[in-house]
Amino acid sequence: MGDGPAIDGPAVQDTYPDDVAHCYGCGRLNEVGHRIKTRQLGDGTVTEFTPKDFHTAIPGYTYGGLVASVVDCHSTGSAAIFAMQRGGKVVGSEPSPRFVTARLEVDYVLPTPLSPMVLTGRLVEIKGRKATVDTHLSVDGIVTAKGLAVLVEIPEDRFRARS
């Protein structure tokens, strides 16, 4: 991450309540998932992720679905961090809110090499239960994808009936 601000504090996904921590993309309780981890970085967020050899598109590059997945979970995690910040709370001090995605946009600016990627998140807007997060995904310092996601905080009593 170079000489920028230090990555600060625990991953927000490690502070989700247990019953919403099974996401294949980022749930700490999903034993076979990607376990994406998003942390505060200055006034933004950061996720570092290394794809597996088999996450290929055209040989040597990461398939678009994984890029979208990582942008998606990074965005929900970022929204949770920004919501904690708005409330004057420190990530890790209590269970964090859990956002889900209402809309996801990904621009594939360049093919993404099948290599470690860094995603940085920036808050565009947070209003009520809705947040908009802007993401840059880069490999070796070169931005290969840009994301814009609209996230909505789950009310605590919803989505928990189906099993």
Place this chain on the structure above:
Amino acid sequence: MGDGPAIDGPAVQDTYPDDVAHCYGCGRLNEVGHRIKTRQLGDGTVTEFTPKDFHTAIPGYTYGGLVASVVDCHSTGSAAIFAMQRGGKVVGSEPSPRFVTARLEVDYVLPTPLSPMVLTGRLVEIKGRKATVDTHLSVDGIVTAKGLAVLVEIPEDRFRARS
């Protein structure tokens, strides 16, 4: 699929040239991938896909990254089918063109149950090497996600150097 038009012909992903058939989402040569299959259906396209138990978001629902992945590969496959149709060619008669995604938009209209899903594709526009495909993803007949993707056909001599 009810009483609509019959699903017609081979999956387009089974007609991709070997060196571009390794996509984790839809490559027939990716041994651990999703192997998404897209076929012609009337003047549109269709993909049927069943998520695994571990592809969960909130328990009981499919995580957003998989929804995006399936929309993505369904869209690239649909673009290939529409390009074949434009050229007056039948899918399976020769190797199909290979599209990659330039832009992906997904609207998560409702939570998508962790159940078999059907995606239908419709050509919005095809112009030169660029196609735009509109997708509806449904479970049990209820549309839970909508996609819009811009796809670009890979020139035959590109993307094949990196390995």
